[in-house]
Amino acid sequence: MHGQPRYAPGFSHFDYADPSAPKGGVFRNAAVGTFDTLNPFIVRGRAALGLGYVSESLMQRSWDEPFSLYGLIAESITVPDDRSWVEFTLRPNARWHDGVPITPADVLFSWRTLRDHGRPNHRSYYGKVERAERTGERGIRFTFKPSAKASADPDAPGDREMPLIMGLMPILPEHAWTTREFDRTTLEPLLGSGPYRVARFEPGRSIVYERVPDYWGRDLAVNRGQYNFAEIRYDYYRDDGVALEAFKAGAYDFRRETDPAKWATGYDFPAARDGRVTLELLPHGRPEPMRALIFNTRRPHFADRTVREALGYALDFDWMNRTLFHGAYRRTASYYPNSELAASGPPGAAELKVLEPFRDTLPWQVFGPAYVPPATDGSGPAGLRGNLRKAQDLLAKAGWTVRDGQLRDAGGAAFEFEILLVSASDEKVALEFARALQRIGVTAKVRTVDSAQYQARLESFDFDMTLNRWTSTLSPGNEQIYYWGSEAAAWEGSRNYPGIRSPAVDALANSLATAVDRDDLVARARALDRALTWGHYVIPLFHLTADHVAYWSGLKRPAVTPVYGMVIDAWWMAE
Known part of the structure; x- marks a missing residue:
């Protein structure tokens, strides 16, 4: 995108792939939920991994x-x-x-x-x-x-x-495709040209891919040392807890752990102790996913920025990190955490040049120090008391006051909403947040649904608040319009979950793809980051800074881990 590519013409393979890696073996993986289509190119259905x-x-x-x-x-x-x-x-x-x-x-x-x-x-x-x-x-x-x-x-x-x-x-x-409708779900495997094809599957339960023996691109430099498994299998589990127990029993070969509590307490089992399972922390340099409690600003309660800001004071990250996650997380304060794209301190000259045309439409805080989430001393309810007072003050400014033990608007309507989840592992965060809200008169009901129902409700924006994430690369561009653009707010299936409609955000997101060099891109990304964080469209959660992986001894990996983190397609099975 910018500057010179790393690899010169005639290169033999990517540095993170080993061209001498043996071919063969079955790589068994896990997925949580279900699938009902083999067409990944449309909104309808939940495609197989x-x-x-x-x-x-x-x-x-x-x-x-x-x-x-x-x-x-x-x-x-x-x-x-x-x-x-x-x-x-x-x-x-x-x-x-x-x-x-x-x-x-x-x-x-x-x-x-x-x-x-x-x-x-x-x-x-x-x-x-x-x-x-x-x-x-x-x-x-x-x-x-x-x-x-x-x-x-x-x-x-x-x-x-x-x-x-x-x-x-x-x-x-x-x-x-001459006799098939493209925009329909299907369980008929699609014809492709890649290194694997669908070998067999049980709808919603498992799918197996087999390596194409005469794959046309097997000797290309971009593929050499990759796609080493003879078969790749995904088995679907009801929830992640069941999936972890299956991994410990040897039902599949590789697991990336995203829950520090499970990492700290769930991997003390015989195979990990005797070396048959390897536990590793693999550092990387990519932006971590932006995980957050997301406000649906299409809902009247959350249309007011001041209300959204107020509710952010009720999340006690410091206490949850200490008691629930063994202190492993870092608080997320950016839409591009763990990268140079994250805004920090006051905006520099290049950022101000990008932001200045929108001074009258963006919150004034955008032009000052970068957003920092509210913090506590980690002691629990007592330590959160000061933040909750700030929340009540902001809510009062927005017209909400506590009467009869509930937060109500001028017409007497109570402040109630639902937090929609798809994973049981997210319940502890949502429930702690809901308990804190109850102390200021807000009723938040936590509801966990199955993956198919969740996906349907997410894509139609049928939720009050949800816990989800966005993933960005080191070179954000047109996908950011799909994440934050005003038009995308009305597209069912888009990732503008909060329903952001801001001409300033539109222009800043559009400008990323116009960056002429890396420095220009970084300045524009930081400017967009400031506009998004100070818009209080979400309550940022937390992130890790390395990949926590566990794998059985038959699985091997190359010595080099690239900047984006481990590439499983370059791993192999021992002969």
């Missing part, structure tokens, strides 16, 4: 750079300095699993289909193409619509990320 192994894109991402792509289905890429178009030339040996060559017609079909019927982010991205055409026997050119200048900086160039976004577009076989 692992379907990314079946499909491919024109280019492959490397995980030891912020955002660089290398040829996969495409053997060459041409792009002008202003990035107003991109042209891909396909490899002549690229094949679908049925042996049919991948052609420019397939690429054009994929673009049209995903633009018209794909997920909201696909419709947004691919709608920015003004013209798509075949060039020669194996070439395709995409010309982009003239981008409106981001109002945050009238002199900024247009969207510079689109050539890379087109390089990551999933490529679909036109001949396999």
